[in-house]
Amino acid sequence: MTRAETTPVRPGEELPLEALKAVLRGRIPGDVDALSAEQFPGGFSNLTYLLRLGEAEYVLRRAPLGPVARGAHDMTREAGLLARVHPALPVAPQPILLVEDASVLGAPFYLMERRHGAVVRAALPPEYAALPDAPAQLSHAMMDTLADLHRVDIDAAGLRSLGRPEGFNGRQVDGWAGRWRRARTALDGTGDLPPPETLGDEEVIGWLEAHLPPESAHTLVHNDFKLDNLMFDPADPSRVTALLDWEMTTVGDPLVDLGLTLTYWTMPQQPGGAPTQVGAAAPGFPGRDELVARYEARLARHVTSSLPWYEVLGHFKLAVIVLQIFARYRAGQTADPRFAPLAAQAAWLIGEARRRIADLA
Structure with missing residues (x-):
């Protein structure tokens, strides 16, 4: 679909x-x-x-x-x-x-x-199949939209009051760490997650706390910016018709958005285990570095050197989101079968965060 x-x-x-x-x-x-x-x-x-x-x-x-x-x-x-x-x-x-x-x-x-358009999830829509440049056009439009979001004048638009941008990164780590620990505790004794000493989740939290960067800027932060939260013109994959799912939007450091976007982009499968034919590993789609370059060009601002911390945070943050959803599923608060594999997905994301930290050592 x-x-x-x-x-x-x-x-x-x-x-x-x-x-x-x-x-x-x-x-x-x-x-x-x-x-x-x-x-x-x-x-x-x-x-x-x-x-x-x-x-x-x-x-x-x-x-x-x-x-x-x-x-x-x-x-x-x-x-x-x-x-x-x-x-x-x-x-x-x-x-x-x-x-x-x-x-x-x-x-x-x-x-x-209601907005109309194509949503790109795990594969290209049929209407784009005959367009050889569609993967690149979709990807570039995605990054242009992210940059445009971060270019919104939060003071002129009356949006600064949405959050407290000063100290944003520290609060991100504290908040997501607390949510992770509560969700993990709710699953104690179920066997759905490896024990903390094996999983290494506290190692990731400790690294994020020890390497906390100052905010790179203060802008709107969507907090869940990814390809399938966008809608595209079915006849023109270079044109975005809507950006959706604004529930976590606040004001803070824009590189938190970029780090999470790159997390989604470089994952070999979607949350829940569905295979994906879009993203960095898919034919025709640009890799991570090209996306970052596109974002930098649109903003006329260099961000590459400070990105690794935000990408580790992106992996941890997504792990928290999917584990919270799984905990609700495990408690019987929802019966949606799509949620059954999410504990394993959360563990994989923690492992990926640890691998990225090791690569930085």
């Missing part, structure tokens, strides 16, 4: 359509009585649905089912952020309606405009 296609709603994640009709009636354009819902299948975090109200279409986003960490999956914050980012960066979709009343769906939610 390569376009932003929808599927029937997964069992257990259905929307209460009558309650939804009642809260939407008179508040948005469209035929509320004709309301139907489908689900976007990608993503391991927030639940995202396509709502059809006759001819009108909207995207609904809400937090995942089950307990969530305090401050995470904040739909009120995400909708407000998009309202400010959209005028400064048009690839950010425009929010339409925020509903903070948790009694409607069990959690606050918001509606945003």
